[in-house]
Amino acid sequence: MKNLINKSWAIFLGVVILVSCTKNFEEINKDPNSPSVDLAAPDMLLANAIETMTDRVHETFLGEEMGNCWVQHEAKVQYTDEDRYIPRVTVINNTWTSFFASSGQDVVTLYKIGVDRDMPNYQGVALVLKAYISSVLTDLFGDIPYTEAWSAAAEDGGVVSPAYDSQQEVYTDLISILEQANTLLDPDGQPISGDILYNGDILKWKKFANSLKMRLLIRISDRQDPSSAIQTMVNDPGTYPMFESNDDDAQLNYLGAAPNNNPRHENRKTRDDHRVSKTITDFMWTQSSYVDWRICVFADLSANGDFEGIPNGLTSAEAADYNGGGLKMSKIGSYFSQATTPGVLMSYSEVLFCYAEAAFKGWIPGGATAAGTYYEQAIHANYNHYGQDLVDIVDAYFSMGMTADELADDFLVNEDHAWNDAEGIRLIGEEKWITLFDQGLEAWAEWRRLDYPVLVPGPSAVLSEVPKRVYYPSDESARNGTNWAAAKSAQGITSDSDLLTKVWWDVN
Numbered sequence: 001m002k003n004l005i006n007k008s009w010a011i012f013l014g015v016v017i018l019v020s021c022t023k024n025f026e027e028i029n030k031d032p033n034s035p036s037v038d039l040a041a042p043d044m045l046l047a048n049a050i051e052t053m054t055d056r057v058h059e060t061f062l063g064e065e066m067g068n069c070w071v072q073h074e075a076k077v078q079y080t081d082e083d084r085y086i087p088r089v090t091v092i093n094n095t096w097t098s099f100f101a102s103s104g105q106d107v108v109t110l111y112k113i114g115v116d117r118d119m120p121n122y123q124g125v126a127l128v129l130k131a132y133i134s135s136v137l138t139d140l141f142g143d144i145p146y147t148e149a150w151s152a153a154a155e156d157g158g159v160v161s162p163a164y165d166s167q168q169e170v171y172t173d174l175i176s177i178l179e180q181a182n183t184l185l186d187p188d189g190q191p192i193s194g195d196i197l198y199n200g201d202i203l204k205w206k207k208f209a210n211s212l213k214m215r216l217l218i219r220i221s222d223r224q225d226p227s228s229a230i231q232t233m234v235n236d237p238g239t240y241p242m243f244e245s246n247d248d249d250a251q252l253n254y255l256g257a258a259p260n261n262n263p264r265h266e267n268r269k270t271r272d273d274h275r276v277s278k279t280i281t282d283f284m285w286t287q288s289s290y291v292d293w294r295i296c297v298f299a300d301l302s303a304n305g306d307f308e309g310i311p312n313g314l315t316s317a318e319a320a321d322y323n324g325g326g327l328k329m330s331k332i333g334s335y336f337s338q339a340t341t342p343g344v345l346m347s348y349s350e351v352l353f354c355y356a357e358a359a360f361k362g363w364i365p366g367g368a369t370a371a372g373t374y375y376e377q378a379i380h381a382n383y384n385h386y387g388q389d390l391v392d393i394v395d396a397y398f399s400m401g402m403t404a405d406e407l408a409d410d411f412l413v414n415e416d417h418a419w420n421d422a423e424g425i426r427l428i429g430e431e432k433w434i435t436l437f438d439q440g441l442e443a444w445a446e447w448r449r450l451d452y453p454v455l456v457p458g459p460s461a462v463l464s465e466v467p468k469r470v471y472y473p474s475d476e477s478a479r480n481g482t483n484w485a486a487a488k489s490a491q492g493i494t495s496d497s498d499l500l501t502k503v504w505w506d507v508n
Contacts, residue, residue, distance in 0.1 A: 042113045042122050043194025049106035049129055050197050051260070054252040054343040056098045057136065057441055060267040061091040064274065067440020070467055071433070071447050072455050073280055073298075074440075075310045077319045077326040078273035084313050085463045085499060093473040095140070100149060104133050108150040121192050121202055124184035127177045128209045132345065135216060138170045139445045140470045142503040143487045145480070146170045161480045164487035167504035171220050175229070178213040182206055182240060197252060203241065208250045211242045211346055214354045219449060222507035227363040234355075234364050243348040246385050251342035261339040268337050276330045278309035283453065284434065290414035293400075293407045296393045297335050297386045298437055303328035313458015335389050336438050344439055349385060352378035353432045360424045368419040375428065376412055382435045383408035426452050448506045467499035468506060 057063050065082035068074040076083040107129045114123030137144050146169070148162035165173075187202040198204040210233055217226035233240035243249070254262045276299040284292040285307045295307050302308040303325075310322050310329045319326040335341065356374035359366040366373075383390060383404045394400050394407060402410065419427070429452025436443035447455065448468060455466050476484045477496075488494075493501050 040109055040113055041194075042110055042117075042119070042192070045106045045110045045113070046122070046125065046192065046194035047196050049103045049110065050195075050252060052098060052106070053103040053129065053133055054345065055263055056095065056103070057345065058263045058343045058438075060263055060271075061088060062095050063440045064264065064267075066091070066470070067442075067444050068438065069277070069312060069440075071436075071440060071444040072277040072312050073437050073443065074274050074332060075277040075312045075314075075319070075458075076273060077275055077310060077322075077329075078316055080314055080316050080319055080460075084315070084458065084461045085467055087470065087499075089474050092470055093475060095470075096137075096473040096476070099133050099137050100145070104130070105150060107133065119190055119192075120184045120186060121189050121205075124181040124186075124202075124209070125192060125195070125205055127181035127184070128205060128212065131174045131178050131181070131209075131212060131216070134170060134174055135212075135219075136441060138167050139219075139503065140441070141472060142167050142469055142491050142493075142501075144170060145483070146173065161483060163483050164490075166490065168220075168223070171216060171505070175213055175216055178209050178216070181209040182213075185209065197250065204248055207241045207243050207248050208346065210240045211248075211250075211351050214242060214351060215346065218354055218357060219445070220505045221361075222449070223505055226358075230358050230363050234358075243346075243351045246348050246381055249342075249347045249385070250345040251347070252345070253342050254340050256339040262337075262341040262343060264332075264337055265339040265341065272327070272331075274332060275326065276307075276309040276332055278311045279453075279455065280434070280437070281307050281309035281330065283430075290411065292411050292434065293390065293394050294383065294386065294434065294437075296397055297333045297390050299330040299333055301397075302330045306330075311458050313461035315460045318460060332438075333393075335386065335393075346442075347381070347385060347435070349378045349381040349435045350432070350442075352381055353428055353435065357425070357428050360419070360428070368424065371424060371428075372419050375431065378435065379412060379431060380405060380408045383411075425450060429453065448502075449508075451508055463499060465500055468502045469499060471495075471497050471499060 061082070064074060065076065066087055069076060069083045070085070082088070107126050111123055111126035111130070114120065114126060134144070134146060138146075143164045143166050145162035146165040148157070148159040151157045151159040151162065185202050185206045187206070189202065192200055192202070195201075198208075214230065214233065217229050220226070233242065254260055254265075258266055281295065281299060282288075284295040284298070299307045299309070308323070308329050310319060310326050314322065314326075323329065331337075352374050355364070356371045356378060358364045359374060360368060360371035364370075387404050390404055390407065391402070394402070400407065429446070429450035432446055432450070433443060433453055436446065447453075447466075457463060457466060471493075472484060472488070474496075491501060491504075
């Protein structure tokens with residue numbers, strides 16, 4: 001009898017425990033390190049998305065050794081593979097993973113929080129960041145997973161092998177969500193936290209949204225006429241504010257200590273194998289009939305006491321021997337190696353160049369006269385971006401005693417402005433290339449679109465042309481093989497290491 005009672009209690013307790021465990025199963029099995037949307041902190045997601053996104057854009061192997069070297073702002077002295085168009089597979093894999101699984105996922109989660117908690121300003125900010133991240137991805141790779149890219153969770157459909165969208169489809173949606181972001185962002189609305197880019201200034205986020213939209217409209221202008229959309233924004237600045245000064249620049253102001261210091265500064269703690277490209281020192285100094293004073297910020301003096309770059313595309317042995325020793329050539333200016341050097345995402349100067357091109361091509365009124373004015377304003381803005389740092393360095397070398405604006409005027413008065421059909425776009429392309437110094441990925445994208453200045457691969461480069469795209473990650477074939485193969489076929493890519501097939505918007 002005693003054993004029967006004990007067995008009955010055991011069965012009863014087992015049923016109670018089973019029911020209790022089943023009742024709380026979902027709560028018990030929630031991963032506290034991967035919280036659901038209802039538990040996530042929007043301020044932490046926002047701060048992490050901005051930091052990881054900016055770090056990746058300016059990361060040594062991607063932004064510097066591929067972006068800056070491929071557009072010939074910088075060159076390598078040692079380990080020159082990237083400079084010869086042999087990118088590291090791990091860098092490409094990490095870039096894809098970082099933008100999709102880290103900053104991109106944070107941004108998508110932030111948007112969901114904004115919707116679920118009725119926080120429109122978080123929604124708007126998330127859409128701006130999604131547009132920026134996705135534009136970088138598609139400009140690098142071409143067609144990318146987009147519509148289904150962040151849908152692996154069960155509530156989003158459980159898509160673990162997302163289809164690729166064409167670049168045209170991606171750009172169409174990016175422009176649409178930036179329009180939506182402009183509508184959602186309200187400077188008088190609920191404030192946001194965790195904003196390490198603009199410190200909660202929603203008006204500046206609106207300006208970033210519309211300035212980025214202008215960039216993207218012009219990026220695809222050889223495929224689609226942007227005049228109507230650009231005119232709508234330019235004619236209604238109250239509804240569509242854009243950058244109005246350098247104070248509006250989208251740039252992360254680093255704090256100066258790891259992990260929140262500029263990636264180049266962190267890299268320079270253990271490496272010294274990057275130098276200014278001979279292409280840009282020739283263009284701005286050695287072979288120029290006028291002085292572009294920004295060279296004093298872009299390059300330190302060489303061991304020979306001059307601004308001397310090293311050619312791109314050399315082998316390590318050739319670079320080491322160049323001109324008596326490649327390491328003796330000009331380092332990247334010390335301004336860019338500081339721990340607190342900002343990580344620039346988009347600048348007022350770039351927006352002014354967009355205006356210049358829009359006027360020159362007749363998308364907005366003013367023609368060549370207005371284009372020339374915007375062009376000069378863009379150069380002034382870039383000179384003032386460096387401001388007192390530029391003034392101090394120029395004075396240390398040349399005792400000029402000029403302000404940044406006066407130095408810009410001195411440069412412009414000597415430069416030949418040939419604003420005709422043959423020369424206008426060349427002038428814009430060349431000066432935009434200079435203005436985007438140290439923004440390697442954006443500079444490379446604009447060079448591919450405008451084709452100025454003329455860049456020639458180095459003598460030991462493995463390709464006869466400057467790369468036009470980055471090939472897909474090596475592990476994408478295993479993770480998402482069917483969609484990966486379809487995307488390659490749709491773009492005419494026949495090799496897994498193809499760097500020369502143009503992306504959709506790169507027509508010329």
